[in-house]
Amino acid sequence: MSTEDASARYNYAPGPAQLPTEVxxxxxxxxxxxxxxxxxxxxxxxxxxxxxxxxxxxxxxxxxxxxxxxxxxxxxxxxxxxxxxxxxxxxxxxxxxxxxxxxxxxxxxxxxxxxxxxxxxxxxxxxxxxxxxxxxxxxxxxxxxxxxxxxxxxxxxxxxxxxxxxxxxxxxxxxxxxxxxxxxxxxxxxxxxxxxxxxxxxxxxxxxxxxxxxxxxxxxxxxxxxxxxxxxxxxxxxxxxxxxxxxxxxxxxxxxGGLEEMERRAQARADLVYSCIDASSFYANPIAPRARSRMNVCFTLADPELEIPFLQQAETAGLIGLRGHKVIGGMRASLYNAMPVAGAEALVEFMRDFERKA
Ligand SMILES: Cc1ncc(COP(=O)(O)O)c(C=O)c1O
CATH class of the missing domain: 3.40.640.10 (Type I PLP-dependent aspartate aminotransferase-like (Major domain))
Known part of the structure; x- marks a missing residue:
């Protein structure tokens, strides 16, 4: 992400996607x-x-x-x-x-x-x-x-x-x-x-x-x-x-560290977000566990009325690009190679906090 845009901490857009700061x-x-x-x-x-x-x-x-x-x-x-x-x-x-x-x-x-x-x-x-x-x-x-x-x-x-x-x-x-x-x-x-x-x-x-x-x-x-x-x-x-x-x-x-390291990070990021979804009845992901993507984690909120506040508050917290594709709606966190594991942690922290306050 741009070093000058300090307000957007992580970009979960499906692509063009976040790039490493040094790149x-x-x-x-x-x-x-x-x-x-x-x-x-x-x-x-x-x-x-x-x-x-x-x-x-x-x-x-x-x-x-x-x-x-x-x-x-x-x-x-x-x-x-x-x-x-x-x-x-x-x-x-x-x-x-x-x-x-x-x-x-x-x-x-x-x-x-x-x-x-x-x-x-x-x-x-x-x-x-x-x-x-x-x-x-x-x-x-x-x-x-x-x-x-x-x-x-x-x-x-x-x-x-x-x-x-x-x-x-x-x-x-x-x-x-x-x-x-x-x-x-x-x-x-x-x-x-x-x-x-x-x-x-x-x-x-x-x-x-x-x-x-x-x-x-x-x-x-x-x-x-x-x-x-x-x-x-x-x-x-x-x-x-x-x-x-x-x-x-x-x-x-x-x-x-090559593709082994990319895979280790991808698994760590996806595990964090899916665990958060599975531990809650507030969030849901419909994909069969064996078919779940490590790259794009889609989820819905139990109350669709809360989707807009979720996206607005996420942006205010510096987490952008979470809106799902217009064909299916809901939320989507795209977690590609340049997304640090800390980006998944930040999203999970926000999701738990949003659920608590809802
Ligand atoms: C799996 C897959 N294939 C193809 C495309 C289309 O890519 P492009 O916009 O580069 O044509 C996309 C775009 O998101 C995609 O996700």
């Missing part, structure tokens, strides 16, 4: 003057050696964090992640392919709608439970060429484990990427917008198995994963500042 300070300094360049980073050429150093560091740190095998390419593309609901279909599959898409909630339904415009789609499971995830078996994916799912449904706070599938997996990891260790090998493609766990808005990162980079897609070159990989994601002028902020965040994650 914001370094990014702000680079806007004023980026020493290797001699002027603002906003004027830095994407074809300069200085930018090359930034992109190499970002990719190197991402590869180290994920222990990424050489047969995977990393693409740093302009945002948003949502564009890839159509692009993954056009880049990876061919007409005649049968695609499976898991329905786990709001974002997966956006992905299903896009895929349906382009290919034959099977939606799994047939009757999704909005409060729990589906236990898919490899038999459910028989005859499919790809299975797509959303690992974390940001709106409802539902987390899906890696499905058991007999076909290659594609995953929208936008709201839980780099929040803990993850084996990339079951996937041919993972993609994530940077604005939640590893940067600011404007960038989407793709990790894609190289043998899936098809040249013959018929797509405009800027939309082709193969062209972007071949040109080092410089086919068009990339969002260099968002890329730079992600480079800072990837280095920060590495320096903090």
């Amino acid at each position: 914001v300070a370094e990014a702000a300094q680079a806007v004023r003057s980026f020493p290797p360049h001699g002027r603002s980073i906003l004027e830095l050429s994407h074809r300069s050696t200085d930018f090359n150093a930034i992109s190499e560091q970002a990719e190197g740190d991402l590869r180290t964090l994920l222990a990424l095998p050489d047969d995977y390419a990393v693409l740093f593309l302009n945002g948003g992640a949502r564009v890839h609901y159509a692009l993954w279909v056009q880049n990876l599959s061919t007409p005649g392919d049968r695609l499976g898409l898991v329905d786990s909630g709001f974002w997966s339904r956006q992905a299903i709608a896009e895929a349906r415009k382009l290919r034959d789609v099977r939606v799994l499971p047939e009757s999704p439970d909005p409060a729990d995830y589906a236990d898919l078996s490899p038999a459910d994916t028989d005859g499919l060429d790809f299975l797509h799912y959303v690992s974390n449904e940001t709106l409802t706070g539902l987390s899906m484990p890696t499905p058991q599938a007999a076909c290659p997996l594609v995953c929208d990891r936008t709201s839980d990427f780099l929040s803990g260790p993850s084996d990339i090998r079951p996937y041919v493609l993972c993609y994530a917008g940077s604005q939640k766990n590893f940067g600011t808005a404007g960038l989407t990162v793709l990790v894609i198995r190289r043998d899936c980079l098809r040249e013959e897609t018929g797509l405009a070159p800027g939309l082709s994963y193969a062209v972007q990989a071949r040109t080092g994601c410089l086919y068009h002028t990339p969002p260099i500042y968002a890329w730079y902020v992600s480079a800072l965040m990837l280095r920060w994650i590495r320096d903090q």
Whole structure:
């Protein structure tokens, strides 16, 4: 968070999300003057050696964090992640392919709608439970060429484990990427917008198995994963500042102790807030315990009339961004990588205090 905004102590917004103070300070300094360049980073050429150093560091740190095998390419593309609901279909599959898409909630339904415009789609499971995830078996994916799912449904706070599938997996990891260790090998493609766990808005990162980079897609070159990989994601002028902020965040994650440490903090934060909800009849969370997200903790108040005072008093206490998504209402605390455990403690203290006084 900004060092100058002393009144907003913690930002629980779903993204763009809170960033570490030291990352914001370094990014702000680079806007004023980026020493290797001699002027603002906003004027830095994407074809300069200085930018090359930034992109190499970002990719190197991402590869180290994920222990990424050489047969995977990393693409740093302009945002948003949502564009890839159509692009993954056009880049990876061919007409005649049968695609499976898991329905786990709001974002997966956006992905299903896009895929349906382009290919034959099977939606799994047939009757999704909005409060729990589906236990898919490899038999459910028989005859499919790809299975797509959303690992974390940001709106409802539902987390899906890696499905058991007999076909290659594609995953929208936008709201839980780099929040803990993850084996990339079951996937041919993972993609994530940077604005939640590893940067600011404007960038989407793709990790894609190289043998899936098809040249013959018929797509405009800027939309082709193969062209972007071949040109080092410089086919068009990339969002260099968002890329730079992600480079800072990837280095920060590495320096903090990597993905194991991110997972330890994520668990600690989520445990604090869910324990507070479960210990009270004043707050409620509808998601089945095994499916609860560590990134987005949604809750309602027993008396909906108290929601506005809750949000107003939270803001006065310096806790911002707690309003739930307009589609489902209620409250949502997004607890991404840059949220300190103290941010979850502050929220819990406020929630207990609000309940006592209500
Ligand atoms: C899981 C998930 N996927 C996709 C998106 C869309 O991301 P973007 O706005 O970068 O297109 C979001 C945004 O919140 C999200 O939470």
